[in-house]
Amino acid sequence: MLTTEPALRAFTQNVFLAMGCSAEHAALAADVLLLADLRGIDSHGVARLTGYVRLWEKQRINATPNIQIVHETPTTATIDGDSGLGLVVAPFAMKVAIEKAEKYGSGWIAIRNSNHFGIAGYHALMAVEKDMIGFAMTNASPLVAPTFSNERLLGTNPMCYAFPAGKHPAVVVDMATSAAANGKLEIAQRLGKQVPEGWIQDKNGDFTTDPHALKSGGSLLPLGSDREHGSHKGFGLSATVDILSAVLSGANYGPWVPPFVAFLEPPTDPVGKGIGHFLGAMRVDGFRPVDEFKHHLDNWIDRFKNASTINPNQKVIIPGEPELEAHADRIKNGIPIVDAVADDLNAVAKKLGVNSL
């Protein structure tokens, strides 16, 4: 089906309200999910909404969390999300980071006891609006094997870096540290298509092109795919995300990260609380005047956009550009929702007494 931004937003907000979220939290959580759908990152938008509801039904998500700072210095803090929606906990934490940056130049927040926070870009872009550089990362359910292992010990653990530009839109690097994001695998599964070699391995650690291999003991591969092509670097980046998000905050890390899907139980021997995030904000004018920075970032963007290309029809893509194009298109032409997702959403809505989409 095809829906519109206002309709999808109202529907999403109503589902969160029916879960018992405050009006403020429901609007915020919907805003985070909607931005993913608008930016074309369908795997992190309303397609996940029923997943949040099922975790809430199992009392693994708290709809009325008491989000608190539990440890603090002028520029650092650890926040306990009280099992709240990451969609609400992360923006709370980012506000604290921004306040610290306003006072001291930078602010860095480790978050524990949270849940899936949607697209990392949403949180990093909160800093960009204040002429700051935004950082956002999170750990996630274990699906990725370290180099040389056939065991799923890491999530797709995304990192996001966002920079405010002048005449150009912000540069937003928002990427899973695995060779392919799980969302791409899900699309291949749905369409019954094979995936490229280098995305996943089977339970024996051999490359496979079967997108269903994860269900039979396979795993996603780190960025780089194999040792020869730098998978130890993808593993190192994913480890960095896990350590900053969870070892630093007191959340669960590695194989102890609770699964996003409600039908899998969390490990019975947790090493921390919930999942973890790490967010940061740095004032651009803590380093040089904002207009100077923006002028040079515009120049950087112009130079890369005009790089010599291999194929004349395929220009160099500035990080964040495709998402903005999707955003403009979907505001204008509507947001497509896969039928299976729409059916799932409407079934959950019915159960909660919410008008269907």
Add this chain to the structure above:
Amino acid sequence: MLTTEPALRAFTQNVFLAMGCSAEHAALAADVLLLADLRGIDSHGVARLTGYVRLWEKQRINATPNIQIVHETPTTATIDGDSGLGLVVAPFAMKVAIEKAEKYGSGWIAIRNSNHFGIAGYHALMAVEKDMIGFAMTNASPLVAPTFSNERLLGTNPMCYAFPAGKHPAVVVDMATSAAANGKLEIAQRLGKQVPEGWIQDKNGDFTTDPHALKSGGSLLPLGSDREHGSHKGFGLSATVDILSAVLSGANYGPWVPPFVAFLEPPTDPVGKGIGHFLGAMRVDGFRPVDEFKHHLDNWIDRFKNASTINPNQKVIIPGEPELEAHADRIKNGIPIVDAVADDLNAVAKKLGVNSL
């Protein structure tokens, strides 16, 4: 030839003294290079020493720099390296980052007007010694093409993240954001061996296994190798390093970064000063007590070291482990220097009136 740590250190220090460096700077610069040789990262150790000398001869490196903070907030600063050795400028900046972290929880320094800073790990480990998390990155001479381009616009732009552990050594993720570091290519060139597909492309943008392709208009590829395997992520990481190191500090970025080799002239239309770095330090106890963090990082390391493996003879490698093994081996058994490198070093030493190695 095989040399020892004290002999190589004395030799290196003498070369820097002969360039006119102060005793303190010569000892520090030698310390940075030696750590690379000890850790087995030969491409970043004394093999580069004659390169620094040649840049100094061309007056592109200033042996007696006046390194200064030019912009500052409580937790951020921009430092101008006055064309000094990066080997000296970066540790100066890291000290400032650590002082800020001691006072405010974190410290972040953008550096311009610098030169090659050796291994990123040296600088990040300065923070680890203080129970802080260390960050270090630098841009570098353009050798890497963005996804879809055949133009060399980025350096191998390394990122380093270092974390203090308890019973285990520090976790040190220190990696070029290209599929393969330039040093690996140089080894293949020297041995006349082909390189794996996915490391480099020829001037038309086709994969090639010829390690000499860079000399005829080819380029290194970002981590991920091609779009299908996530090279846009390697490009995004490299862009992040370039923007933080240079657009933020006022150094040269992208294709304007001056080449490391003295026989190539820097661009005549610079967009900033020298090359740029970005360094940071965050106090672990800004987030949770140090002993708690170390206990959990040890647990993280144990879990990953004991992961199920694909090949029983190849265990999972914790980032930083191979470098420590090399360090122990080279302290005990000596440091091997390739003959061509030794000859080059001794020729330069003779010219400077320094005793040969």
